[in-house]
Amino acid sequence: MSELKGVWSGTFNQYSHDINGSFPVKLTIDTITGTEFTGTMDWPTFDNTQTKVKGMVDGTLIKWTETEYLRGDDAVLGGLYIAHLKASNEIAGDWMDPKHNITPQ
Numbered sequence: 001m002s003e004l005k006g007v008w009s010g011t012f013n014q015y016s017h018d019i020n021g022s023f024p025v026k027l028t029i030d031t032i033t034g035t036e037f038t039g040t041m042d043w044p045t046f047d048n049t050q051t052k053v054k055g056m057v058d059g060t061l062i063k064w065t066e067t068e069y070l071r072g073d074d075a076v077l078g079g080l081y082i083a084h085l086k087a088s089n090e091i092a093g094d095w096m097d098p099k100h101n102i103t104p105q
Contacts, residue, residue, distance in 0.1 A: 003088060004037065004057065005029050012095070027053070027064075041066055046074035060085040062093070 008027040014020070026042040036056050043049040049072030055064025062083045066075055076097065083093025 002032065004062070004085070005032055008091060010091075014095075037064070040070065041075070043072070043075055047072045049074040051075050051077065055081075062091060 006029060008029070010025060010027075012023045012025045014023065023043065023045050026044075027039065028042070029037050029039040031038045035058065036054070038055075039053050041051045041053055043051075050070040051066035052068045052070055053064045054067050055062060057063075062081075062085060064081050065079060066077050068077065069075075078098035080096045080098070081093060082096070083091045085091050
């Protein structure tokens, strides 16, 4: 868990909300308590928006959500990020829109 604390820089690929593109993002994990963590996400190309995040870790599985705006308002709050720690310096995963509904066909 302690290896997650710090700054993670990467790319967010979005294919929703009429947006198809890749955007730089920075996840900062500030505090770790047990299996839970808090921190921030910075979106420099989304009008420099910054959000507060809360998450948890279960082995290599990492889940978090953006809970509130600290600056700006161009990110979608309440979505769920699900990622895996792939290496000591890499996490990769997906984001699920809070308005997403799965309808079986």
